[in-house]
Amino acid sequence: MTYLIVAYVFAVALLGGFLGWSLRRLRELEGPTSSGLRR
Amino acid sequence: MNPVRVAIAVARKDLKSEWRTRELVPALAQFVVLALLIGNFGFQVDTRNASAIAPGILWFALVFAGLVAFGRTFAAEREQASLEAMLMTPASPVAIFAGKAMAATVLLVLCEVVLLPALTLFFGTPLGADVVAAVLLATVGMAALGVLFAAIVARVRARELLLPLLTLPLWIPFIVAGGQAVQSAMGLPGSYQEAMGLLLDFDILFVVLTSLAARFVLDE
Amino acid sequence: MSRHERWAAVAVGLMVVAGAAIFLYAPTDYLQGPVQRIFYLHVSSAIAAYGCFTVVLIGGLVYLRRESLVADRFARAGAVVGVVFTTVTLVMGMLWAKPIWGTYWTWDARLTSTLVLWMIYAGYLLVRRLADPGRQAARIAAVVGIFGFVDVPVVHFSVTWWRTQHPGPVVVNDALPPEMLATFLLTMACTLVLAAVLIAIRYRIETLSDERMHLAEEVKVITAPEPRMAP
Helix, strand or coil, rough: CCHHHHHHHHHHHHHHHHHHHHHHHHHHHHCCCCCCCCC | HHHHHHHHHHHHHHHHHHHHHHCCHHHHHHHHHHHHHHHHHHCCCCCCCCHHHHHHHHHHHHHHHHHHHHHHHHHHHHHHHHHHHHHCCCCCCCHHHHHHHHHHHHHHHHHHHHHHHHHHHHHCCCCCCHHHHHHHHHHHHHHHHHHHHHHCCCCCCCHHHHHHHHHHHHHHHHHHHHHHHHHCCCCCCCCHHHHHHHHHHHHHHHHHHHHHHHHCCCCC | CCHHHHHHHHHHHHCCCHHHHHHCCCEEEEEEEEEHHHHHHHHHHHHHHHHHHHHHHHHHHHHHHHHHHHHHHHHHHHHHHHHHHHHHHHHHHHHHHHHHHHHCCCCHHHHHHHHHHHHHHHHHHHHHHHCCCCCCHHHHHHHHHHHHHHHHHHHHHHHHHHHHHHCCCCCCCCCCCHHHHHHHHHHHHHHHHHHHHHHHHHHHHHHHHHHHHHHHHHHHCCCCCCCCCCC
16 A cells, blocks of 8 residues: 555654754764863 | 732733723724624625634634734833833732733723624624623633733744744634534534533633743743 | 664664564554554654653753753753654554545544644744743743643543534544554554654753853853953
8 A cells, every 4th residue: 555655654764864863963063072071 | 919919900000001002902803803804705604604604703803813912912011121120029920920811801802892793793693691601711711821922922032923823722722612612602503511611621721820830931 | 883873773673673563463454454554653653752742841840840951951852852753643644544534634633632732842842943042942941841731632632522512533443453462562662762762862962052052152251352240
């Protein structure tokens, strides 16, 4: 059933994309802040 | 300071300043009539469907008027920074909130004094005590929520956008129950008593919650 | 690989396992056919979303009580992850509705209150974006989050009641055969793990962003042209 496929493709794309984007953002933030400002 | 006295004093101040300028209520009244006009054309109302559609148009008109009215609730204070001054007095924020909510309710009721007869005039809907009671009961809860969120967005950029966005989802239960109450009162199927019971429950729930939240919102 | 990346890998692995169960282990529904498999992730997402918004609620309450920045960051994290899961729930729900009921949408209590849920927390995120960051935004958001959390069951209840006055299609819960139940519980558990990992990642992002902003504030002070007056 097409609806089934579209539904799961959407869910995987959104959740996976969100996860990937968040991890990338985390990398960006953790990178240059190595100037000793860790709490 | 006696909180009830404070609340009444705040309500009086708001209503008095509105009476002096007399800008909000006439504007709202005009606005409400225009909303009915748009409703008539938007819904293609004729004598056959008028009684089915009119209850809905009532709520649209009321919601729009409410948003305009609450958008203004804190406008005067902003202009004069008198909210900060009020909050520096020993008056409790809940009392100030209650006062503003009371004033807003009165203003909204004045609006309804125009809306309901106009609705009857334009759409031939019955205007009994049961219709009035339903609208009044819904107004109380909607006013409490409207004033709280008006206070919340008062100091935020784009407050005109945020107010409807935050307030409308919370008004939905009132519109569901109120819509049903008005419909039943106007002769369409459904239980009037149950709807009124729900409205009362929602009023109690949200008046209590908004009063509790007022402390945190009005407390800068 | 950072700590968060390892957790993410585990969460993704678990979701793959759940996916295998959904498509290979769970039996096909007799009445609805294969499209019924949407149910597993659709409902799991809804539950994950509610979990996220509970985090927002608790974060907001703790913040109002103690002005804890940690609580506020969890609230921020919970809100964005919750909105993502709610989106998944809504879209999957609509794609399930179309073949089964013939329409993408119907005003039944669950769909309506899920939509309201989405609107409330989308509003929450907007408020955060528009209010001055810091205490004002956190306070406002806490109140919005708390009211939002209360509103959803109230809306659900009103629409359920409204449906007694205006009958229409209702989402029915049949009893599940054991294989389906097992698949569902597995999917739900894996989805909750994913939600937790996402919240943890977003929490860290919020913490680092806050620090960055704080740093920017300090730099502004140091490089300001006028000397700062001592308090």
